[in-house]
Amino acid sequence: MPKQIAIIGLGLIGGSMAMALKGFEEFEIVGVDTDPATLDFAAGHGVADRLTDDAGAAIAGADLVFLCLRPKGIVDFLHAHRDDFKPGALVTDVCGIKTAIVDAAAVLPPQVGFIGGHPMAGKETSGVFHADGKLFQGAHYILTPRPGHRPEHLDLLRRVAAHIGCRDVVETTTQKHDAIIAYTSQVMHILAVAVCDDPDLFECRGFEGGSFRDCTRVAALDVPLWTQLFSMNAPALTKVIRDLEDNLRAYRLVLERGDTAALTQKLAWSADRKRRMNLE
Amino acid sequence: MPKQIAIIGLGLIGGSMAMALKGFEEFEIVGVDTDPATLDFAAGHGVADRLTDDAGAAIAGADLVFLCLRPKGIVDFLHAHRDDFKPGALVTDVCGIKTAIVDAAAVLPPQVGFIGGHPMAGKETSGVFHADGKLFQGAHYILTPRPGHRPEHLDLLRRVAAHIGCRDVVETTTQKHDAIIAYTSQVMHILAVAVCDDPDLFECRGFEGGSFRDCTRVAALDVPLWTQLFSMNAPALTKVIRDLEDNLRAYRLVLERGDTAALTQKLAWSADRKRRMNLE
Secondary structure (H helix, E strand, C coil): CCCEEEEECCCHHHHHHHHHCCCCCCCEEEEECCCHHHHHHHHHCCCCCEEECCHHHHHHCCCEEEECCCHHHHHHHHHHCCCCCCCCCEEEECCCCCHHHHHHHHHCCCCCEEEEEEECCCCCCCCHHHCCCCCCCCCEEEEEECCCCCHHHHHHHHHHHHHCCCCEEEECCHHHHHHHHHHHHHHHHHHHHHHHCCCCHHHHCCCCCHHHHHHHHHHCCCHHHHHHHHHCCHHHHHHHHHHHHHHHHHHHHHHHHCCHHHHHHHHHHHHHHHHHHCCC | CCCEEEEECCCHHHHHHHHHHCCCCCCEEEEECCCHHHHHHHHHCCCCCEEECCHHHHHHCCCEEEECCCHHHHHHHHHHCCCCCCCCCEEEECCCCCHHHHHHHHHCCCCCEEEEEEECCCCCCCCHHHCCCCCCCCCEEEEEECCCCCHHHHHHHHHHHHHCCCCEEEECCHHHHHHHHHHHHHHHHHHHHHHHCCCCHHHHCCCCCHHHHHHHHHHCCCHHHHHHHHHCCHHHHHHHHHHHHHHHHHHHHHHHHCCHHHHHHHHHHHHHHHHHHCCC
C-alpha cells in the first residue's frame, strides 16, 4: 500500500495543494471535503487521486495531513480528531496565522508531529473551482517548526515545497511570522478594502491605472476567512495599521504645509528604501 | 513635405510615445531632447524618425506637439515658446495633472490649439532607456478639451489614442480629472511610499506575497516628477489622504474593540464595492 497524504478541505488552497502534489514521490493524494459540489467538481477535474467525505478514515491512513480549513476550522478539527491521526504521522496546515494554530496543535499526542506552514500564495477568489496546481510557483513557503520536531518531518515538507514549485523555505517562529505577516499581507488587505470605502469609488471608472488595479486587487476577499485571520492576529495588525496611519499623516502634513523641499526629502528617503528592498 | 509630430522630452513617456506613434498616418516623428545621452540612446534604438536638440525649430514645423516634460517644465516651455508654434497646430501634453497645465496654456495665441491629455500608463522606472512602444496598450487616454476647441484637433488625438493601443478615450474637465486622479493614482503612490516607511521593511524579505509586491511596486518613484505632481494638486490629494486615514482608523477601531460581527459587516461591504467595480 502506498503512503498517503490527506488534504482536509478542498478550497482554493487545499484544492491547489492537492493538484500541485500530484506525482509527489510515491504518495497517494486523498482529498477530503464535506461539500458535495466541491467533491463533484474535484472528481470531474482530477484534483486528487482519491476523494472522500470521511475525514476520520482519511487521517487514520495518512502519513502526512494538510489542514486546509479556515483558522477556527483548523483549531476545531485538531480538538475533534486529536486521537484519530496515525502514529508517526506529520500534520501541517496552510493558514495565514501561526500562533493560534500551533498553540492548538498542543492537543495532539506525542507520537503525532506538527509543523505549522504558510505557503505565501493566494488569489482574490475562493473554492476548488479556482484551484490551480501552479498557485505556489515562485512563492515563499514559511514553516514554524516547534522545539523537538523530528528532522525527517521538516525534510518531508522541504521536499513538498520543492515539488510544488516554491522559491524557498523560510523557517521562523510563530510570533515572528504573525508580527511580520500583519505588515506584509494583512495590512495590504486592509488597505485594499479601505481604498474601496472611498465615496468616489464608482466615479473612478475610466481613471484607473496599474497602481489602482494592483492595490485594490485583493479587496474582493473571502469575508469569513479574513475576519478570522484579522481577529486572531489583532494586536499585531492594529499596531501596523496605526503605524501606517502615522506614515500617511506625515505625508499629508508636509503637503498641507506646502513644504516641497521636505516632500522631496521624504520621497527620496522612501523610494530609496523601496529600491534597497529590491524585490523581484 | 510630410506632416510632423514633435515630441518635446524623450523621457519614459515621451520616448514611449515616439515609439508607439511610429507609422501613424503620414506623420514624421521628431524627437526633441537636450540631454546628449538621451539623444544617443534614442538614435541607436530608432526611437523617432528624426532627432534634434532644437525645440524651437522642431515646433515651428510641427502640426502636432506633445509636451512630455515634468509639470513645471511644461509650464515654463509654454511661456518660453508661446510664439514659436506653427499656426493651426495642436499642442497637447501627457502630464498626470491637468488644471495647472491647461491654465498655463492660456498664454498660447488663438491660432494654436491646446488639448490637455493624460494617457494613464507608466512604470516605476524613468528615462528613454526604459521607453516601450507598447506602454499605452490597454490604458485609458484622458483628454480635457477646452470650450471652443477645434473638433478636428480632438479627432486627431482620438486617432493617436487608437494607434498607440489605448483601450478608450475619456473626456472630462481639468477639475474633475485632478480630483479623481488624486484618488486613483496619486494616493496609490503615497500609500506605496508610506508602506516602505515602516521600520520593519527590511525584516520582511521572505515574507512578502503578491499583495505586498503589487502595493509597493510604484514606490521607487521619480522623486522630482512626483514632488511636482503631488505639490501642484495638493488640495485634492490631502483630502483623499485624510479620507484614507479615516477609513483605516475605522478598521483599526473595530479590531481593537474585538467586534468580529462589525468586522464581518465592514469587510462584506467593502468587498462588495470592489466586486461591483469589476475592473479587468
